[in-house]
Amino acid sequence: MAFKTRPLSDNLGLEVLGADLSIIDDEAFEAIRNLWQQEPLLLLRRQNPTDQEFLDFSHRFGKIDVVIGGSQPSARNPELLYISNLFSGDGNLIGGLGNHELVWHTDQIYRQNPASGSIFYGVEMPHEVGRTSFCNTAAAYDAMSEDLKSKVDTARATCKYGTPAPLSSFMRKQKNKTWHRYIESDKEAKDIDDRTPEATHDMVLENPTNGQRSLYFSPNHTVAIEGMDEEGGRALIDAVIDHTIQDKFIYTHDWRNGDILFWDNARLLHHRDAFDNDLPRFAKRTTIFLDPEHFAVPEPKLAL
Known part of the structure; x- marks a missing residue:
């Protein structure tokens, strides 16, 4: 049907x-x-x-x-x-x-x-x-320049729940809007931190049924780009965010x-x-x- x-x-x-x-x-x-x-x-x-x-x-x-x-x-x-x-x-x-x-x-x-x-x-x-x-983020990937695609296609982002130091310039201006505002004690913060170690994932995913590709990242959770120093990682995540978070998407x-x-x-x-x-x-x-x-x-x- x-x-x-x-x-x-x-x-x-x-x-x-x-x-x-x-x-x-x-x-x-x-x-x-x-x-x-x-x-x-x-x-x-x-x-x-x-x-x-x-x-x-x-x-x-x-x-x-x-x-x-x-x-x-x-x-x-x-x-x-x-x-x-x-x-x-x-x-x-x-x-x-x-x-x-x-x-x-x-x-x-x-x-x-x-x-x-x-x-x-x-x-x-x-x-x-x-x-x-x-x-x-699928439409954003399709519209991305070939130069930026070549950088992000092989990139892997390391993420941390409630990081106090997000990598992106975008989120560093909004650190007061993370999950920390809900936390009532240092013990609660530590308990959550202990349950959520860092995780690293590909920044581009592909659907096996139709080949559709999409960007996979999170501005407020990303702490590093694997294999890049902080300056290089920030440049990449900032470029991805600037390209993706546009009204047309x-x-x-x-x-x-x-x-x-x-x-x-x-x-x-x-x-x-x-x-x-x-x-x-x-x-x-x-x-x-x-x-x-x-x-x-x-x-x-x-x-x-």
Whole structure:
């Protein structure tokens, strides 16, 4: 079968029409997976799955991971992450990531084996609040000069969760916007640091099914470029960032209740606007080890 679609913008994203996530059969799932292979960002609107339906659908793409830091897992379903600024009756936050700006980044790139698929279900999402922007790193790679491609094609970036000294000039001006603002004690910071050693990945990934190439990097996590001194590494990451984070590669999503957004971290950077903390916002997310037979993944030899 084939779903009708319409573009989210001229440069990125597809809305899939007529799909109901709660009743996706094998044929419909394959059609959605094929669309996600082609386009790094998909949207389904007016969805209302149960937690189990959401998890069952996510599992069809691969094993679900539980991320370190930021989001908070559901007590009943640890694979289901809550993102919210709301508080429960005991005074604790229901979810993670609050209402602050989230700078341009790639999820889990700091892991030895990142789970690169994200499916995000907006349950209570005030209109024009906490907008999320996505930057198409596959399109950015295609538009890159041959000189810069020749440098990045063989480059490997070393990343660290919550590094206090990001390599890029872009992030050195925004160090106050990293995860450290959420940390309440030195012990908590050390615990997270101990759980997240440095990880090094190729800066260009290729999809085995269609040959599509994409840039794979994260401005706020990169600490070094393998085999380069600090000056040379900074020059390369700065050139990649300057080329990639341009309006022509970016789509900004205004959320509505019931939106389900699929994004592929192997082909996208994303950014969230800050918003007024008086406005309630609640979402659920799964993070998936995508099948390397169908998607570009950072470490295919480690795929689960």
